[in-house]
Each structure stands twice: as C-alpha cells, then as structure tokens.
Amino acid sequence: MKELGYLNKYLLKYKWLIILGTVFIIISNVFQIVPAQLVRYAIDLVADNIRIHQSLSGLHLQDEFFNVFAFGILIYALLILVMALLRGIFLYFVRQTLIVMSRHIEYDLKNEIFEHYQALPLSFYRKNNTGDLMNRISEDVSRVRMYLGPAIMYGLQLITLFIMLIPIMFAISTELTWYALSPLPFLSLSIFIVNNQIERRSEEIQKSQSKLSTFVQEAFSGIRVIKSFNREQESINNFTSETERYKKQSMKLTKVQSLFHPLMLGLIGLSTILAIYAGSTQVINGNLTFGNIAEFVIYVNLLTWPVTSLGYTTSLVKRAEASQKRINEFLKTGNDIISEQNISREIEGKIEFRNVTFVYPDTGIKALKNISFTVNPGESLAIIGATGSGKSTISNLISRLFDVSEGEILIDGTPIKSYNLTKLRSQIGYVPQDVFLFSDTIYNNIGFGLADFQKEKVYQAAKDADVYNNIVAFPHGFDTRLGERGITLSGGQKQRVSIARAIVRDPKILMLDDALSAVDTKTENNILNSMKRIMKGRTSIVISHRVSSAKLANKIIVLVDGHIVEEGTHEELLSKEGIYTELYEKQVQVDEVD
Template structure:
C-alpha cells in the first residue's frame, strides 16, 4: 500500500464522492439486511399460525383467519420487494459516486504523468523507449483505476456488510455466529499467501506488456524499412514470441486466481453446513426458531459475494500496486534542467560559450571539449564539421536540452541557467537534424510553435522555406494532412516544412542544424537566399557539413572531434589552406562532377 499512497491526494480531492459513496453503500446494505429479517418473521408466522389455522377447520373463523394470514404474507412480500428496489436505487448511487470518482482520478493521473513527462530532460528519453512510456500512462493507469474504483467500492461494501451483518448475527446467537465465521481465518491466511504470488506475477506481466508495446510501436514506426527489407515474417515471428511470453505470464496469473475463487466457495459452503448443523441443535434446545436458520443462511449468501470479491479485490489491489510502483518510478524522476533565477526578459541574441565541455551522461562520450565561441547579437555563425564532430551537441546545449558538464553558456551576458526555460525557448527557432512532423495539417505544423499565428505569416514562412509552390500543388493546400511523422512528404519537403515552422515564430536566435542535407543545391540556394533576409537583425547559428551552407555566415567555426580546429571568415579560412580549404575543395569538385 506504500506505492498506492501517492493516490491519497486524489482521494482527498474527491472526498465527497468517497463520503457519499460510503453512505450510499451503508444504506444499500441496510436495505439488503432487512429482507432477511422479514423472511424470518414470515416463516415464523407460518409456523406459529399453521396449527391454529387447522384448529378452526370448517368454521367461518378459519376463512377470516386465512384472509388475515394471507394479507400478512403479502405485506411481507411487498416489503421485501420494496427493500430490493430501494437497495437497487442506492447501488446505482454507489456506482455513480465511487466509479465516477475513479474515472476522475484516472483523468487527473494521466494528466499528471503526461505533464511530468514533458518536464523531463532529453537524457531521460534516451534511456527509456516509447513503448514503456506509453504502457505506464495507459495500461498501468487503467490498473490503478481498478483500485480507486471497483476495489474501493467492493472493499467498503465488504466492511459495512460485515459490521452490519455480523453484529446483528451476534445479537441473535453468538454461538452460531462463531461457527459460521470459523472458516474466515483460513481465508485470511490464504489471501496473505496468495498476495505475494499475485504481486510478483503482476509485475512480470506489466513488464512484458511494456516490451510488447515497444516492439509494436517500433515495427509500425519503421514499417518502410520492414517492407523494404522484406522482414514481415521475421517481425511476425518476433511478435508471436513476445505475445507467447505475455500469454504464459497471464495464464500463470490466471491459474492463481482460478484456484483461489473455488477455494473461497468451498469455505462459504462449509459455513452453510455449519449453519444447518449447529442451528438445528439450537432449535432443538429452544434457543432459535426455523426462521432464524433461514435468516442465517440468507446472511451467509449475502456474505458470499463480498468474500469472493475479497479475493478479486486483493488481486486488483496488488496489480494496481505493481503498476503504481512503475508509475512512481517515473514521477519521482526529476529533471536537472531547472532555472536558477527564472529570469524572463526579451533577449537580443548575443551568445558566448565559455570553455564549454560536455559528456553525454548515458554513453560517457565526450562530445564537446573546451569550446569557446562569441557571437554578437544579429551575427551569423556557421559551425562545420564531419559526422560525429559535435555540431548537433552545440545546438542541444544552446537550446538547453542539456547542460554543459564544464563551463557555461551566456545569452546577452546572462548565464543560460538563469533564464526561464519557456521564455528562452520561445525566443529561439530550432530546426533539428532529425525532422519530426505531427500527424496534422501543413498549416498546423507550421504554426506549431506559436499560438494564434495568422495565416498570412504561415504563408510567408512557407514561401521563405521554398515550400509554398509544393503546398499549393496539393489538392487540399495548407490543409493537407502530412501523416504520421510526415510520411506523405518527401525528405526535402519535410526539412523545408521544419524550417518554415522555426522561422514562423520570428525568433531572436535561429538555429539550423544540418537542415538542408535532404535538398538539392538549387533548392538550397533558394532557401539560403530567403534566409539571408530573414537572418538580418537576428542571431543565427548554421550547423552543417556542407560548405555551401556557410556562405551567409559572418564567420565560420570548424569542429573536429569536439574541438575547434579553425575559425574565421570564409576568405580567411581559404587563405590558411587548412581543413576548411580541404573540405571546400572536395565539395566544390563533387558539385562540378
């Protein structure tokens, strides 16, 4: 129950649902107990008056006596029916409070998890796969809802019914009550034993479900690769293996439940036998009536479902606990990307890297080593280098997806750690190397970074990214759905749409992380010409492995293995006849060929 204590704040939030649900449960159980007493009175009435009825056989008194007797029985029947109807009404109210409460808690818990996910740093997502994240916010939350809904409802019902029924049974005959409840300690011990088995198997089952979800998500996301390499059968075989593991774990858990419930039924049946045997002795001793025996049998029947539900409730609670442990594992993970002073201000765009080094925490790779760079507001810097030289790491550090291991980064003379994250990133336009588009329209993807962006700006951003002509050729224009991850667009179109999304928000700092790698030279020249106007009066960082992308830069930095090996203007670097000159000549010869 320690893990489930996280849900107490929600139970407090929806306390009136819980209080009213408990009250309705008590009332519904009262209306469930009264009919058993009415049955006792009716049976005792039949027994006590039957001999008197036959005593007046053949007389007019017998007819009148029969009318009174029949009316009394009818009255008892009507009262029992009325009690059943009232019990049904209050059972409906119980579900409308406790089950509705569980749906509210499920809604709030999913929102809490999703909101927390978005606060976690990029390093967290490098360590955990998407399928596991999805399983915890869907399957695990569903298991938890079974605890705060049906499990609590049946638990309250069990407690109130036991208190009401057992207290009344003791008042009628303590000896018979003792024998009726005698199997319950055995039941408690069996539940204690089974709980540990259920807990372990539930955890294994949830872990396997996450594995299946991850595999399916990756298969569908990479369906192009799967089909291109004709791996459908192999993927199906892997899925069958994963599903078999899940099935076997599910059957193992089901086996425990299947053996548990019949055991409970046997114990309840034993209670009925004891009622008849001990109750018969009490009747012969004159301490009970046959109506009492019938009443006790009805009480045992009333306790049958709650006792059976106890096993189910215990199982659901254990599953919920296992799921909540998994949920808490992520909820207790805190981001290390926090603002020290929460500074909110309009930035001008002056950037300075002061002896910055960075080591990726999950791999230990030192991507940047003693990196120093100063860019004035409004200037454009190009960072060139081969694959793995640390170019994209610079972009990640500048957008504060990571914090430097050593040194510091300043914007307008203020350390990056002091800025409010939302304020800083809202003034930065970032075009990542790995383009990601949402399953929405082109217009919505362009306007993604800005709320309430006018259509005229969306249109202009598409023109500046040299995408407008392609868009108007689509049958639905800007309303064209791009599909999952932009699958309906070509690689170049996706990159240009990503550029349009970045420049549409009119950022103070524009970061282009190798965003022109999928376009041809002519399209690149068109985009760069448009960007020349856009980059005026704003700080721009162009990251690329192509020298042609650096021609708009005020100065150029060449990286190799995380270190700056050359920097200067295009002319200065050519005159030095170093790495930049070598890279320039190779790419120039390639274009000529």
C-alpha cells in the first residue's frame, strides 16, 4: 500500500464522495438485513398458526382466521419488496458516489501524468519507448481506478456488513454462526488463488494481443512494401501464427475461469448445508425456530459476495499497487532542464557557443567536442557535415532540449540557462530533420505554433515555403486532413509544410535542420529564393549535408566527428580546397548527372 499512498491526496480531495458512499452502503446494508428478519417472522407466523388454522376445520372462523393470517403474510411480502426497492435505490447512490469518485480521480491522474510527460526533457523520451509511456497513462491508470472504485466499494461493503451482521448472528446462535461462517475463509482464499491465475493468464493474453496489434499495424503501415515484394502470403501465415498463439492463451484462461463459479457455488452450498444441519438440531432441541434457520441461510448468502469479493479485491489492490509503482517511477522523474533566473524578454538573436562539449546521457556518445562560434543578430550560419557529425545536436542545444556537458551557450550575451524556457522557445522557429505532422488539417498544422490563427499569416507562410499551390490543388485545400504522421503528403510536401509551420511564427531565430533533403533541385531553388527574404533580419541556422543550401549563409562551418574543421564564407572555403571543396565538387557532379 506504500505506492498507493500517492493517491491519498486525491482521496482527500473527494472525501465527501467517500463519506456519502459509506453512508449509502450502510443504509443499503440495513435494507438487506431487515428482509431476512421479516422472512423469519413470516415463517414463524406460518409455523405457529398452521395448526390453529387446521384445528378450525369445518368452522366459519377458519375463513376469518385465514384472511387475517394471509393479510399478515401479505404485509411481510410487501415490506420485503419495499426493502428490495429501497436497497436498489441506495446501491445506485453508492455507485454514483464511489464509482464516480474513481472516475474523477482517473481523470485527474491522467491529466497529471500527461502534464508531467510534457514537462520532461527530450532525454527522457530517448530512454523510454512510446508504448511504455502509453501503457502507464492508459492501462496502468485503469488498474489504479479499479482500486479506487470497485476495490474500495467492495471493501467498505464487506467491513460495514460484517460489523452490522455478525453481532446479530451471534446474538441468535453462536454455534450456528460458527458453522455458517466456517467455509467462507476457504471461499475467499480459493477465489484469491483462482483470481491470481486468471490475472496471470490475462496478462499473457494482453502481451499476445499487443504483439498481434503491433504486427497488424506494421502490416498495414508497410502494405506498399509487402505488395511490392509479393509477400502477402507470408504476411498471412505470420498473422495466422500470431492468432494461433493468442487462441491458445485464451483457451488457457477459459479453463481457469470455468473453475470460478463452480468453486464459489460449491462452498456457498456447503455453508448453507452446515447452517441447516446445525440449525435443525437446535430446532429439534427447541432452541431455535424454523424462521431462524431461514434467516441464517439468507445471512450466509448475504455474506457470500462480500467474502468472495475479498479475494477479488485483494487481487485488484495488488495489481493497482504494481501499476501505481510504475506510474510513480515516471512521476518522480525530475526535469533538469529548468530556468535558473526565469528571464522573460524579447531576444535579438545573437548566439554564442563557448567551448561546448556534449555527451548524450543515454548512449554516452560524444556528439560535440569543444565547439566555439558566434552568430550575430540578423546573420545566418550554415553547418555542413556528414551524417553523425553533430549537426542536429547543435539545434537541440539552441532549443535547450538538452543542456551542454561542458562549456556554455549564450543568447544575447546571457547564458541560455537563465531564460524562461517557454519564452525562449516561443521565439525560435525549428524545422526538424525528421518531419512530424499531426493527424489534423493542413491549416492547423501550419498554424500549430500560433497563439491565435490568422489566415493571412498561414497562407503567406505556405507561399514562402513554396507549398501553397500544392495545398490549394487539393479538393479541400487547407482543410485537407492529413493521415497519420502526414502520410497524405509526399516527402517534399511534408518538409515544406514543416518549414511553413516554423516561419509562420515570425521567429527571431530560425533553424532548418536538413529541411530540404526531400525536395528536388528546382523546388529547392524556389524555397531558397523565398528563404533569402525570410531569413533577412533574423538569426538563421541552416543545417545540411548539401552545399547548395549553405550558399544562403553569411558564414559556414564544416563539422567532422563533432569538431569544427573549416570555417568561413562559401568563397573562402572553396579557396581553401579542403573538405568543403571536396563536398561541393561531388555534389555538383551528382547534380550534373541528374
């Protein structure tokens, strides 16, 4: 219960729902205990008066006696019916308080987890896979809700019913009570064992279902590849194999579940038999009445579900504790990317790297080694290098998705760690190398970074990114909804929409991370011509492995294995006849061949 203690703040928040739920449970228990006593009175009434009725045979008083006698039975029957209706009403109130409380906490907990996820640094997402993150906010929270709702509800029902009912049973007959209760602990233990088996096999089914879902998702996502390589039959065979595994796991679960009801009914029956056996002996001795026996049988049945639910509830609590432990692991993960002085101001755009070294914390790879350069406001810098040279790491550090391992980064002469993160990032436009578009309209994707959408800005950004004509050619224009990760668009269109999304914010610092790698030469030239105007007056960093994109920049640096090996303008670097010249000549030759 230590891990579940984290939820106490939510239980305290909704304490009135718990209090009301407990009151409603107590009242509902009253309305199921009292009918058992009415049944006793009714049976005793019949047993005590049946001989009198028979003795009046042939007399006119018999009919009158029967009418009075029947009327009394009718009153008891009506009272039992009213009690059942009232119990049903209050059980409804129980669920409207305790189960509703669990739904409120589920809502609050999911929001808390998601908000915490949003605050965590990029390094957290590099270490944890998406499926695990989703499971903790969905599957694990659902298991915790089962503790907050059904487990607490059944637990309160068990406790209050025992407190109210056991003294009544002992007051009637101590011996009969022990006989009636003796099988119930075995019932609870048996249900606990069976339920654990069900839980274990359910988890195996869940894993099998997860593999099956992953396989189907990959098959549908990669359907072009499957068809191109003519592998449909192999895909079908693999799917059949996965479904066969899922079927076997399901059959195992069904076999265990089939034990649940026979086991429960068998032990309940044993308890009833013992109660009747012990009770009949005392009836013969004159210590109890027939009504007492019927009353006890009802009491035993009233205790059956709460005792049965004890094993079920214990299992729910165990599962919830394991899930809450997983949730707490992430909730306790802190964000080390925090503002030291919380400076919130408009920036001019001067960027300065001073002896910056960066090592990725999760892999230990040293991406940058003692890097130093300066970009003044309004100037542009091109970073050229092969894959893995550390180009994208520089853009991640400027956006402060990571903090440097050694050295310092300054914006307008102020350490980047001093700025308010939200304010800093709101003034940076970033086009990532791995373009990601949301499953939304093109209009909303371009305007994603705007506080308030303005059509003129969105349309102009699309024109500047040379994607406007493509968009208006679609049947629904800017209202065209994109598929998952923007699959509706071609690679080049996705990159240009991503560029439009970055520039629509009118950022002080614009970073293009290999943003033109998926477009052809003609489109690249069109975008570059537009970018000249866009980049004017703002600090721009163009990251690319293509020298043609570097021509826009006032200054170029060439990275090799995390080191700056060359630095200067396009003409200066060509005159050096070094690595830059070699890259330039190779790419010119490729363009000529194309």
